[in-house]
Structure formats: structure tokens, C-alpha cells
Amino acid sequence: MDADPAVEELKTAAYKVPTDAPEGDGTFAWDSTTLVLVQASAGGVTGLGWTYGPAACSALVGEVLSPAVQGLPALDVGRAAQAMAQATRNTPRPGMAAYAISAADCALWDLKARLLHLPLHRLLGAVRDEVAVYGSGGFTTYNEAQLAGQLGGWVHGQGIPRAKMKIGESFGTEEGRDVERMRQARDIIGPNAALFVDANGAYTAKQAIRIMAKVRELDISWFEEPVSSDNLAGLREVRERVDADVAAGEYGTDLAYYRRMCVADALDCVQADVSRCGGISEWLRIAALAAACNLEISGHCAPHMTVHAAAATPNFRHLEWFHDHVRIENLFFEGCLDPHGGALRPSTEPGNGLAVRTGAMEEYRVA
Ligand SMILES: [Mg+2]
Numbered sequence: 001m002d003a004d005p006a007v008e009e010l011k012t013a014a015y016k017v018p019t020d021a022p023e024g025d026g027t028f029a030w031d032s033t034t035l036v037l038v039q040a041s042a043g044g045v046t047g048l049g050w051t052y053g054p055a056a057c058s059a060l061v062g063e064v065l066s067p068a069v070q071g072l073p074a075l076d077v078g079r080a081a082q083a084m085a086q087a088t089r090n091t092p093r094p095g096m097a098a099y100a101i102s103a104a105d106c107a108l109w110d111l112k113a114r115l116l117h118l119p120l121h122r123l124l125g126a127v128r129d130e131v132a133v134y135g136s137g138g139f140t141t142y143n144e145a146q147l148a149g150q151l152g153g154w155v156h157g158q159g160i161p162r163a164k165m166k167i168g169e170s171f172g173t174e175e176g177r178d179v180e181r182m183r184q185a186r187d188i189i190g191p192n193a194a195l196f197v198d199a200n201g202a203y204t205a206k207q208a209i210r211i212m213a214k215v216r217e218l219d220i221s222w223f224e225e226p227v228s229s230d231n232l233a234g235l236r237e238v239r240e241r242v243d244a245d246v247a248a249g250e251y252g253t254d255l256a257y258y259r260r261m262c263v264a265d266a267l268d269c270v271q272a273d274v275s276r277c278g279g280i281s282e283w284l285r286i287a288a289l290a291a292a293c294n295l296e297i298s299g300h301c302a303p304h305m306t307v308h309a310a311a312a313t314p315n316f317r318h319l320e321w322f323h324d325h326v327r328i329e330n331l332f333f334e335g336c337l338d339p340h341g342g343a344l345r346p347s348t349e350p351g352n353g354l355a356v357r358t359g360a361m362e363e364y365r366v367a
Pocket residue numbers: 198200224225250
């Protein structure tokens with residue numbers, strides 16, 4: 001085999017998977033999730049990455065990103081990352097193009113690890129063997145039985161000692177139900193598991209502070225996007241007035257976004273999504289930026305792609321074991337991980353350790 005093969009192409013496709021029940025949070029509702037898959041090939045080896053975004057991401061990979069990386073040395077992922085950033089200057093790179101870049105960048109990292117016969121987290125330089133996860137779902141559309149089945153399943157069934165639910169229903173207009181559901185959740189998970197909440201930017205700052213005061217006895221330890229993640233002054237105001245750690249960052253798609261967020265004193269923990277932020281290449285830079293601001297970083301979604309970067313990030317806190325993505329990744333990939341006990345152990349197989357279940361995917365293909 002060629003010891004220094006060139007990237008041949010980025011193959012891409014999009015798959016739309018219906019949810020298993022209606023889902024919603026404080027500011028959005030959905031009944032399906034679209035996964036855009038990228039497969040990067042070189043020297044007879046294929047790496048895979050993906051993002052959760054519109055099928056248009058797939059077109060962007062084919063039209064802009066694949067030509068930009070073709071012929072580059074597959075071992076030089078940094079060169080490909082730079083080529084993709086330059087090729088999307090006019091797209092522009094922040095926003096949806098970064099989702100497409102993320103899928104491609106992760107596929108290229110996986111390809112390199114497979115070419116070198118190394119597990120991806122070892123190629124990146126692992127600092128830990130286990131990556132802590134928290135169960136994530138608890139949608140505002142769920143009734144009490146659905147909430148109990150899901151949160152109870154994580155905490156009592158799988159021994160995951162952290163669970164996150166959605167609050168801020170209907171843009172923060174259902175405060176009474178939010179409070180009732182948080183009380184239900186604490187009853188379901190018991191006194192020892194950590195209870196996290198995510199308002200997806202649905203509240204005003206004062207409203208978020210008032211609501212946390214009402215549920216103080218529930219010992220909520222993570223309050224995600226109490227206000228819009230673009231409202232850094234509001235995040236800081238909430239952070240100063242509630243006991244829970246305030247977190248945000250899931251929509252960030254470039255390093256400058258995270259600089260603004262990290263230096264604003266607005267957060268207790270920064271979130272980044274390896275399938276949105278620019279892939280593993282950008283994740284590592286964001287994590288370094290956070291570390292310089294004395295912040296830990298938490299992984300948002302796409303758990304089977306994030307786990308490798310997380311294992312190689314010193315200031316990493318935990319990874320989101322998100323209901324929709326866990327379901328889709330288990331459906332589409334062989335080699336998925338077991339979160340029993342509250343942590344994932346990254347695969348010791350070459351690359352990300354996953355294989356595409358082609359037969360299971362075709363019925364969902366949309367592009
Ligand atoms: Mg969130």
C-alpha cells in the first residue's frame with residue numbers, strides 16, 4: 001500500500017429519520033432528524049464522519065469541499081482543514097458550511113487513523129480511557145410516563161448518574177408546567193443523580209433567575225441556554241444569580257464565536273459540537289481557547305464522533321448522550337458504544353471503530 005496516499009474524494013449522502021415520538025424544546029419542535037454522511041477515501045481505505053443538518057450540507061460537500069481536498073496527502077488533515085476553510089470563504093464558512101466541514105473533517109481524521117491502524121483517540125493523543133456522559137432528552141412534548149421511561153432508563157436502567165431535560169416550553173410561556181416537570185424529573189431520578197435542564201434560549205434573564213429560585217430544592221446543577229446564547233450579558237446575569245452552572249455554545253461554528261463567548265465571563269462551562277463547529281480540527285482549538293479562559297468544555301450531541309476528541313481533551317467535562325442521535329447512530333453504525341455506568345470507553349479498533357450498516361440506511365435516504 002502507498003505509505004502516503006492522496007485523498008481521492010468525499011462521498012456524501014443524506015438520511016432523514018423520523019423521531020420515535022413528537023419532540024420539542026423551549027423554542028423548536030421536530031418530527032425527524034437528518035444525518036449527512038461523508039466518506040473520505042484514500043489508498044483503498046475509507047473514513048467516515050457526519051453532521052446533523054439539512055440535506056443541503058451534502059450538496060455543499062460535493063460541490064465545494066470534495067474538490068478542495070482531492071489530491072491532498074490524506075495524512076495531512078490540517079492541510080485539508082485549511083483548504084476547506086479557504087474554499088468556503090464566500091459560502092461563508094460560519095453557519096451551515098461549518099456543519100458540512102465538520103462531517104468532512106471528522107471523516108478525514110477517521111481516514112488518517114485507519115490508514116495508520118490507530119484508534120482515533122490514540123492518534124489524537126488520549127488523556128483518559130473513559131468519557132463521562134449524561135442522558136439527554138426529556139422533551140417538552142413528553143408526558144410524565146414518557147419522561148419517567150426515558151430519564152429512569154438512563155439513571156436506574158443504565159446507571160448514568162446525570163440526566164438532562166428540556167424546559168422553557170412554548171418560548172417560556174408555560175412556567176407552571178416547566179416547574180411541575182422539573183419536580184417530576186427529580187422524583188424519577190432520585191436524590192443522587194445530577195439533574196440538568198436546557199431552556200434552549202426560551203427565557204428572559206430575570207425569568208430564568210425567578211424559575212431557578214422556585215425549584216431551588218431540586219438541586220439543579222446545569223442550566224443550559226437559560227437565555228439566547230447570543231445574549232452574553234443575559235447569560236452572565238443568570239450565571240451570577242443561580243446556583244447551577246450556566247452553559248452555552250452548541251451553535252458555534254467558528255473560533256471567533258467562542259472567543260467572544262469565553263471572554264464574556266458568561267459561562268461556567270462552554271459547549272461545542274464536533275459535528276457543527278468545524279470538526280475535530282476546530283474542536284481542539286476551541287478546547288484550547290476554553291482552557292486559556294479557565295473553562296471546561298462539554299460535548300454537544302453526535303456522541304460516537306465526539307467521544308474520540310473528548311478522550312483527547314484535557315479540560316473536557318462530559319458528553320451529551322442525546323436520545324435522537326443515540327437512536328440514529330445505533331441504527332446506522334456497527335460498533336456503537338455502551339454508556340452503562342455513565343461513561344463511554346472509545347473503541348480500540350482503527351479509526352472511530354464504526355462500520356456503516358448500508359442496508360439499514362437506504363430507506364431513509366433523501367439526497
Ligand atoms: Mg442545548
